[in-house]
Amino acid sequence: MSKLIKAGTQQEIEQFLYNQSEMLDTRRWQDWIDLFTADGIYWMPADPADEDGDGIPSIFYEDHYLMRTRMKRLDHPRAWSQSPAPRTSHLVSNVQLDAAASTDKELVVRSRFFTGEIRLDKQRHFVGSYTHYLIPDGKSWKIRLQRVDILNYDAPFDYVLQVWL
Amino acid sequence: MDGQSTPADKILLEGLVETDRVHKDCYVSEEVFEKELEHIFYKSWIYAGHESQIKNKGDFTTFQIGRQPMILVRGDADNFHVLFNRCPHRGAMLTNRHMGNAGHHFICSYHAWQFNFDGSVHAIPSPAGYDDTRFDKNDQDACMKAAPRVASYRGFIFASLAADGPDLETWLSGAKAAFDDICDRAPEGEVEVVKTCFRVVQKSNWKIFLENQLDALHPSITHGAAGRAAADVEEEIKAETGQEAPLQYHYLSAFTTPIYKWDGLETAGHKYGHSMLQGYMGLRPKDPDTLEYEAVMEKAYGKERTDEIFNTNIHHVLVYPCLSVQSPLQQLRAVRPLGPNETLTEIWHFRLKGAPEAIYRRSLHYYNLVNSPSTMINADDLYNFWRCQQGLTSEGGDWVSFHRNEGQDYHEDGVTTSVTGLSELPMRHMFTAWAGYMKGEL
Numbered sequence: 001m002s003k004l005i006k007a008g009t010q011q012e013i014e015q016f017l018y019n020q021s022e023m024l025d026t027r028r029w030q031d032w033i034d035l036f037t038a039d040g041i042y043w044m045p046a047d048p049a050d051e052d053g054d055g056i057p058s059i060f061y062e063d064h065y066l067m068r069t070r071m072k073r074l075d076h077p078r079a080w081s082q083s084p085a086p087r088t089s090h091l092v093s094n095v096q097l098d099a100a101a102s103t104d105k106e107l108v109v110r111s112r113f114f115t116g117e118i119r120l121d122k123q124r125h126f127v128g129s130y131t132h133y134l135i136p137d138g139k140s141w142k143i144r145l146q147r148v149d150i151l152n153y154d155a156p157f158d159y160v161l162q163v164w165l
Numbered sequence: 166m167d168g169q170s171t172p173a174d175k176i177l178l179e180g181l182v183e184t185d186r187v188h189k190d191c192y193v194s195e196e197v198f199e200k201e202l203e204h205i206f207y208k209s210w211i212y213a214g215h216e217s218q219i220k221n222k223g224d225f226t227t228f229q230i231g232r233q234p235m236i237l238v239r240g241d242a243d244n245f246h247v248l249f250n251r252c253p254h255r256g257a258m259l260t261n262r263h264m265g266n267a268g269h270h271f272i273c274s275y276h277a278w279q280f281n282f283d284g285s286v287h288a289i290p291s292p293a294g295y296d297d298t299r300f301d302k303n304d305q306d307a308c309m310k311a312a313p314r315v316a317s318y319r320g321f322i323f324a325s326l327a328a329d330g331p332d333l334e335t336w337l338s339g340a341k342a343a344f345d346d347i348c349d350r351a352p353e354g355e356v357e358v359v360k361t362c363f364r365v366v367q368k369s370n371w372k373i374f375l376e377n378q379l380d381a382l383h384p385s386i387t388h389g390a391a392g393r394a395a396a397d398v399e400e401e402i403k404a405e406t407g408q409e410a411p412l413q414y415h416y417l418s419a420f421t422t423p424i425y426k427w428d429g430l431e432t433a434g435h436k437y438g439h440s441m442l443q444g445y446m447g448l449r450p451k452d453p454d455t456l457e458y459e460a461v462m463e464k465a466y467g468k469e470r471t472d473e474i475f476n477t478n479i480h481h482v483l484v485y486p487c488l489s490v491q492s493p494l495q496q497l498r499a500v501r502p503l504g505p506n507e508t509l510t511e512i513w514h515f516r517l518k519g520a521p522e523a524i525y526r527r528s529l530h531y532y533n534l535v536n537s538p539s540t541m542i543n544a545d546d547l548y549n550f551w552r553c554q555q556g557l558t559s560e561g562g563d564w565v566s567f568h569r570n571e572g573q574d575y576h577e578d579g580v581t582t583s584v585t586g587l588s589e590l591p592m593r594h595m596f597t598a599w600a601g602y603m604k605g606e607l
Contacts (some may be wrong), residue, residue: 046537057524057533058537059538060537064273065402069398069414071394072398073391073393076394077390080390080392080549081391083388156364156365156366157366158366159541159544
């Protein structure tokens, strides 16, 4: 059993995940980016069978600098499709600490999400699962890798995703 | 499905296209859309897929020609077929998958009729039931219907639902350059598809997408935010790491290229509505990866031919009406019209056979950053397309303007060349072909 899993870890991690999604829903991009380690990656595979996003097609595969690029675009006054800005609401649930996959240095957490988005008077939904690879950071955690498996990975996207899910 | 215009069509189509402007009905009318399917999509050659998608017997991929659901399938090593995805018995689709392997035959899930990959009947259960009936399993009505014509050019397969018309190479004319450019950049002269297909639906007419591809006036305006963001981060990477930012940031920041620079480029229109934008963002850096790649190319082709290949300098080729090809980045987008207001794009990229992995990654980065469903670039394009479609349905005006640099195009040897990269020549050129197809003259 990973030394990182203690009494109270479950609740702590749940709060961490809720906090992360709250940052997206309130458009606090920099706070959200700061949750990642310096070499942290946000990855949405194009295929659930993929084990590593490096060097293969992915829906998202972003390090700090690409996240920063995305943030700067979102905040730019001439990001035309951000006017009006889409609104989202994330629900994160089914949070499970993966004891078998975790080590003494890294906690692996699986959860599921359901996100609604309002854009141009239309509603969209996105569903799928998160796998967070978390490193202890003082009293909190940093994300080394967040893997997002979206259910409709191979179905046509109605419009595109401008923001991380 | 022949392209002969009837008198009724003539009335419908009368006056829609002028030399410098087109009527909004070209984009929003259901009736015009149906005529486009009949006269353009069911008459020209439509992109089906790449030979490397169907390497083994029974490998198949599905796609649409207009409203027609088609299957591209590998038969024996030296042949492939394009069939309607319909069982001749009761009409069920033979497959509902995008790609896969059918084994030895297509087998219908309803009554187990089995078909060979050329569409002919392999077996029908309880055949005695057809004794003394009019049914003949060798009759073409018993077979899966095949597209009348299928051909490939350098591995890129097209199908036509018209039995007659120009052969594929004649029809491609100047647009062959797209496939030559992709393949020639491979030391082995061939490319291999990467089997991920991103699919994105645009809430706009298929022509708006094609027009935008060669619209050099739009990038710095539509994509100013994404380009500026990437340019900022390029600077930050340099300041924070002391190294130049990776090339993928340049893919994005190049979208802020000021309008005057696009002015110096050139667009060309070829027969059957194909067109291309020449000149590129200077993709011949001198980093170690590029030098290694150039060395492999020189070994394969010799120095002179290698220089010729790298100096081809194509930005974008439109194969009218079905494809947008970015040959130096080894990607293409197939355009599948779903209705006057809705278009599906299928986005593919390719590996250059024999090229170093680092060169593949350049293509991959463009695929992931510019063409994927998380694109920071097309997010603003699709939004503009939607706004165009919305505005065009209004009664606020009848015309779409393509006047820019009209009357200044050069015509030589069947190719029309623009006086500036900012000219609206590609739009005028596509509509000249559009009118030709619709009148049954192409």
